[in-house]
Amino acid sequence: MRNKxxxxxxxxxxxxxxxxxxQQVKTSSSPPNILFCIADxxxxxxxxxxxxxxxxxxxxxxxxxxxxxxxxxxxxxxxCAPSRSSLLTGRNSWQLEQAANHWPHFPTKFKTxxxxxxxxxxxxxxxxxxxxxxxxxxxxxxxxxxxxxxxxEHTLTPPTGKISPKDYFKNFLDFLDQSPDxxxxxxxxxxxxxxxxxxxxxxxxxxHKSMESIDQVPEFWPDTDTVRNDMLDYALExxxxxxxxxxxxxxxxxxxxxxxxxxxxxxxxxMPFPRIKAQEYEMSNHLPLAIMWPxxxxxxxxxxxxxxxxxxxxxxxxxxxxxxWQASGMKxxxxxxxxxxxAGESDGINNPERNFVVFxxxxxxxxxxxxxxxPIRGIIKRDYLxxxxxxxxxxxxGNPETGYLATDGGATKSEILRMRRQGVDASYWQWNxxxxxxxxxxxxxxxxxxxxxxxxxxxxxxxxxxLRAQLETVLQRQQDPRVLGQGDxxxxxxxxxENSRNFYHRYMAGEExxxxxxxxxxxxxxxxxx
Numbered sequence: 001m002r003n004k005x006x007x008x009x010x011x012x013x014x015x016x017x018x019x020x021x022x023q024q025v026k027t028s029s030s031p032p033n034i035l036f037c038i039a040d041x042x043x044x045x046x047x048x049x050x051x052x053x054x055x056x057x058x059x060x061x062x063x064x065x066x067x068x069x070x071x072x073x074x075x076x077x078x079x080c081a082p083s084r085s086s087l088l089t090g091r092n093s094w095q096l097e098q099a100a101n102h103w104p105h106f107p108t109k110f111k112t113x114x115x116x117x118x119x120x121x122x123x124x125x126x127x128x129x130x131x132x133x134x135x136x137x138x139x140x141x142x143x144x145x146x147x148x149x150x151x152x153e154h155t156l157t158p159p160t161g162k163i164s165p166k167d168y169f170k171n172f173l174d175f176l177d178q179s180p181d182x183x184x185x186x187x188x189x190x191x192x193x194x195x196x197x198x199x200x201x202x203x204x205x206x207x208h209k210s211m212e213s214i215d216q217v218p219e220f221w222p223d224t225d226t227v228r229n230d231m232l233d234y235a236l237e238x239x240x241x242x243x244x245x246x247x248x249x250x251x252x253x254x255x256x257x258x259x260x261x262x263x264x265x266x267x268x269x270x271m272p273f274p275r276i277k278a279q280e281y282e283m284s285n286h287l288p289l290a291i292m293w294p295x296x297x298x299x300x301x302x303x304x305x306x307x308x309x310x311x312x313x314x315x316x317x318x319x320x321x322x323x324x325w326q327a328s329g330m331k332x333x334x335x336x337x338x339x340x341x342x343a344g345e346s347d348g349i350n351n352p353e354r355n356f357v358v359f360x361x362x363x364x365x366x367x368x369x370x371x372x373x374x375p376i377r378g379i380i381k382r383d384y385l386x387x388x389x390x391x392x393x394x395x396x397x398g399n400p401e402t403g404y405l406a407t408d409g410g411a412t413k414s415e416i417l418r419m420r421r422q423g424v425d426a427s428y429w430q431w432n433x434x435x436x437x438x439x440x441x442x443x444x445x446x447x448x449x450x451x452x453x454x455x456x457x458x459x460x461x462x463x464x465x466x467l468r469a470q471l472e473t474v475l476q477r478q479q480d481p482r483v484l485g486q487g488d489x490x491x492x493x494x495x496x497x498e499n500s501r502n503f504y505h506r507y508m509a510g511e512e513x514x515x516x517x518x519x520x521x522x523x524x525x526x527x528x529x530x
Contacts (some may be wrong), residue, residue, distance in 0.1 A: 019141070031321045032296060033261040034117075034186040035248065039241045040080065040129055040195040041277055042267035044073070044286040046238060054213040055235045056163040059245035060290055063265050067292025067300050068341065072307045074357045076382065077362045078269040078277060078284035083310060084131045087268075088112035088146055090333030094360060094377075094480040098493040099134075105496050106136035109331070112146045113314040116287065117186045118330045123179045124148035126188035127171035128164065129195075135496040147188040151175045159206050160199040163237060164192035168244040173251065184321070189248065194237035196272045197409045198516070203232025207239065218283070219449045220275050220431040221412055222419060230321075230411040234271055259294040262320065264313070266290075272408040274416060274432035278364045279406075280376045281450045282385055282442070287357050296320065296342055303347045305353035307380070311335030334478055356381035358474055360482075362490040364502040365470035366404030366515070367398030373408070375482060381472040382443040384460070386467040392438045392485065396495055402507050403522035404433050405515050414519060441467070486508055 048057045049064040068124035072421075075083045077093040077100070086092060086098040089110050093100040097107045112131075118124045130147030137143055140282065154170035168189055180502070203209045205329045211228040221227050245265060254259040270276040270284040277284065289308070292300065316338045318325055336354070357380050363373030375390040389396070398405040407413055413432075420429035431451070441464055442450040454460050475483040481490070495501045500515055507513045514520065 003299075012085070025387070029122075030260065032293060033184050033257060034122075034317055034321075035189065035252070035261055035263045036187070037191070037245050037248075037263070037265045038084075039191050039238060040193060040265040041269060041272040042194055042238050042241075042288060043270040043276060043283045044288050046235070046271070047242075047288045047290075049290065049300075050288065051257045053215065054209065054232065056239055057242040059242040060265050060288065062249060063244070063263050063289035064291045066294065066300055067263070067290060067297055068302050068304050069308075070289035070291070070304045072305060072357075073266065073287050073289035073309075074285045074307070074359060075269055075310045076285075076359045076449050077361050078280055078359075079361065080268050081132055081134045081467055082361065082364075083268040084147075085110075087129070087310040087313045088114065088131060088312045089331065090335040091331060092311060092334065092358065092360075092478060092480075093362070094475070094482060095331075095334075095478055097489075100361075100490055101493055101495070102133070102365055103495050103497045103500070104134045105494060106131070106134055106146065108137070108139050111329050111331075113317045113330070114146065114148045114186060114188065115144075116318060116323060116330060118148065120321065120323045120328070121183055122321065123183045123185040125151045125175045125185075126189070126190060127168050128166055129149045129190035129192050130359075143273060147190065152185060155469070159240065160202045160236070162199045163196050163240055166192070167344060169247045172248050174428045176251070176255065176257075181448070182318070186317070189244065191241035191244065193241045194234045194271070196408065196410050198233035198237065199228070200411055201229055203229065203234075203236040207232065207236040209235065212502065218275075219451055220428065221273070221370070222425065222428055224415060227412050229394065230273070230415075233411075234273075260296075262291065262293040262296065262317075264289070264291050272410065274397070274407050277408065278361075280359055280361055280378055280387060282444045282448050283450075284528060285380075291338070291342075293342065297344050299345050302344060304341055304344070305347075305349050306341060306351055307357045308338060308341070308354065309357045312338050356470070358471060362482075363493075363495075365405045365517075366397060366495065366500050367402040368394060369399075369504050370491070371502060371504065372499040373490060375487060375490070376469060377475060377480070377482060379467055380444070381467060381470070383443050383468065384463065385440075385442045385444050385450065386401060386471065387440040387462065388442070388468075389436055389438055392436055392481065394435075396436055397433045399504060400433070400524035400528040402504050403515065403518040403524075405503070405518060408517050409519035409522055414521060417522065472490070 047060045051060040076086045081102050082093040098104040126147040151171040152169035155165045156167040209232045217223040266289045312335045315335045319337045341350045360377035378387040397407045416428045420426045439455045443455040
């Protein structure tokens with residue numbers, strides 16, 4: 001029975017963040033259900049609640065209106081597998097050994113919050129895309145369900161040929177029907193949308209969207225019909241993800257379960273376009289986030305300005321479930337439960353100590369000699385984003401001759417490459433695919449596209465020094481091998497996709513290879529100057 005679980009009366013107040021006993025804190029008498037909804041590749045602010053007009057997201061907007069709208073949520077690593085690894089474990093990717101990389105072998109030593117909840121009375125499951133891509137098995141080689149057992153039976157005919165045929169909603173109904181009445185549940189809805197590929201022109205033809213509805217094309221892309229069509233195709237798929245969310249919310253309401261369900265809606269990394277997904281800029285790591293919990297969030301409808309990270313999800317879920325972190329078998333986490341924010345009273349900052357986030361990456365995709373990565377570490381604090389590129393001599397999006405494999409193939413990528421090859425404009429190619437300096441600093445409040453590098457600006461020299469020092473201190477405390485002089489360890493971890501492993505040397509040796517996520521035209525047949 002649910003009353004055997006820990007009471008949440010004390011969960012959301014006086015958590016060493018300065019809250020007083022006189023505050024009104026909403027509580028629940030039984031552990032909440034958890035519905036975690038994650039889109040595959042969507043950037044902030046591409047949800048209606050943020051004011052974006054060319055994307056219609058009533059599901060997300062409802063969660064924000066009846067809960068909290070987060071303005072500064074960041075993933076520690078802007079790529080599918082490492083981002084999902086961080087949110088499932090509460091650890092930054094450089095604290096996860098092989099799981100710092102894309103297509104990894106997930107280490108057996110790290111448990112996920114879903115696995116722990118399953119061991120502590122929760123009924124768990126997922127539909128769509130769970131953790132991945134990569135390989136996750138137990139010590140004896142048995143498959144691990146990092147996001148819960150799969151519910152994938154139902155399919156449908158999607159609006160376009162590129163949208164997943166999985167019927168997320170019906171699979172969720174199966175899960176609810178099988179969930180025991182005397183247990184709380186934890187469900188992961190992982191949409192495959194708006195991951196590429198797209199059906200070109202579907203935003204206009206299927207979604208009846210207008211290219212004029214896009215108020216601004218990012219400065220690092222050309223403002224052409226091709227790019228606008230690509231953005232609208234992305235919008236159509238993001239709306240499809242949101243439509244399934246809306247149906248899930250309505251079903252929970254009809255069953256009387258919505259009040260004590262935490263609903264979290266976000267994405268794993270930024271949109272699958274050049275200079276965003278798999279990179280580490282503002283639009284790469286800054287993600288949409290809305291959370292509702294009618295029985296557990298005080299003063300719903302607030303806009304939250306605290307910096308929060310994906311590593312905060314796991315400690316939040318275990319705390320509200322009444323599961324002790326240390327006793328659970330989870331490794332230590334630098335993350336912090338969001339219950340201090342749940343207990344807030346007004347818009348703005350709830351906890352002044354939540355004033356920065358750190359991020360970085362190691363190896364994302366193949367395409368460089370020896371499958372080398374492009375290691376980065378960075379910090380965002382106040383209005384500034386600082387990036388340290390450890391190997392600026394490497395191509396940040398992958399080598400040109402193997403198709404810039406750290407950027408998914410698509411219309412915008414093809415347009416930028418075409419313009420340089422035809423001598424129309426090479427500046428877009430440089431911004432998206434060219435080499436970068438060892439350090440970058442941007443004022444993201446004035447320059448969210450991260451175009452104006454301020455590293456040499458004397459006006460911010462002192463603050464740059466402060467950011468460098470704080471990043472180093474944080475990473476030293478987290479035992480990051482990269483700052484401890486052991487960064488090469490990430491290069492030794494095996495790439496678990498055998499078809500793509502050692503791609504560069506095999507391709508250069510004459511094998512007919514295509515990574516599958518790039519277009520044949522992406523490969524550069526002529527040498528590119530360093």
